[in-house]
Amino acid sequence: MDKNDALYLRFPAGLRFFLAPQHRGDAPMPAAPDGTSTLGHLVEAAGVPLTEVGGLRMDGEPVPFSHIPEGGGTVEVEPVGRPQALPPGPAAFLLDVHFGSLARRLRLLGVDTAYHNDMDDPALVVQANAERRVLLTQDRGLLRRKNLWCGAYVRGTRAEAQLDDVLRRFAPGLAPWTRCTACNGLLQPVTKDEVAAEIEDGTRRTQDVFARCRDCGQVYWRGAHHARLEAVVAEALRTVSAARAQGAPWRGGR
Numbered sequence: 001m002d003k004n005d006a007l008y009l010r011f012p013a014g015l016r017f018f019l020a021p022q023h024r025g026d027a028p029m030p031a032a033p034d035g036t037s038t039l040g041h042l043v044e045a046a047g048v049p050l051t052e053v054g055g056l057r058m059d060g061e062p063v064p065f066s067h068i069p070e071g072g073g074t075v076e077v078e079p080v081g082r083p084q085a086l087p088p089g090p091a092a093f094l095l096d097v098h099f100g101s102l103a104r105r106l107r108l109l110g111v112d113t114a115y116h117n118d119m120d121d122p123a124l125v126v127q128a129n130a131e132r133r134v135l136l137t138q139d140r141g142l143l144r145r146k147n148l149w150c151g152a153y154v155r156g157t158r159a160e161a162q163l164d165d166v167l168r169r170f171a172p173g174l175a176p177w178t179r180c181t182a183c184n185g186l187l188q189p190v191t192k193d194e195v196a197a198e199i200e201d202g203t204r205r206t207q208d209v210f211a212r213c214r215d216c217g218q219v220y221w222r223g224a225h226h227a228r229l230e231a232v233v234a235e236a237l238r239t240v241s242a243a244r245a246q247g248a249p250w251r252g253g254r
């Protein structure tokens with residue numbers, strides 16, 4: 001293959017942070033086709049997980065990840081659509097270790113969120129696949145695992161930004177105040193009498209509405225942090241509503 005057959009990959013601005021610094025400009029980056037590597041492999045080799053790619057176009061025509069380029073040209077890499085369509089049913093997620101704060105926020109919003117702070121990569125993939133949970137991570141190697149059914153790279157270093165990214169990307173259905181933030185179990189209402197032995201006098205005097213986690217037994221009420229959590233919930237509802245209004249997958253009032 002001579003230099004007239006050069007192959008280039010053009011990444012949208014939103015994916016360039018995955019690339020080596022010298023390739024983050026507007027110019028397409030050269031790829032090195034070897035006659036056996038697929039376009040998907042070349043994109044991954046550039047540093048971009050395929051979970052973040054919605055499609056590829058070669059000189060304007062859609063081509064699959066499995067396409068093996070034989071000549072030159074420019075491949076346009078398109079970002080995954082937002083909101084990203086998921087299989088029917090409530091969205092469910094599995095969070096990589098170190099996402100404890102994000103996990104508590106998603107559970108506060110009623111999003112089915114599995115999280116353990118001590119799981120290795122193979123175990124994460126097994127659980128994500130078995131329970132059809134979208135694996136959320138900042139580990140590109142994990143997203144490249146061949147047998148992972150669905151994963152996503154989470155943008156942001158702080159939990160607020162990470163939550164915003166997940167909500168914009170998937171626009172999941174929210175059911176605030178229905179899940180245990182500690183274990184992801186569903187909450188059920190309980191009377192004050194039922195929890196009297198488990199709460200302090202001050203709480204008993206000032207609170208009337210209680211719920212208990214069906215899985216771990218944790219009792220919940222509107223505590224000192226309630227105003228702050230209400231603000232998180234209100235912001236999340238606005239974010240998902242706006243994301244759904246923008247995106248085609250949700251057309252039809254879902």
Ligand SMILES: [Zn+2]
Nearest residue numbers: 180183213216
């Ligand atoms: Zn619980």
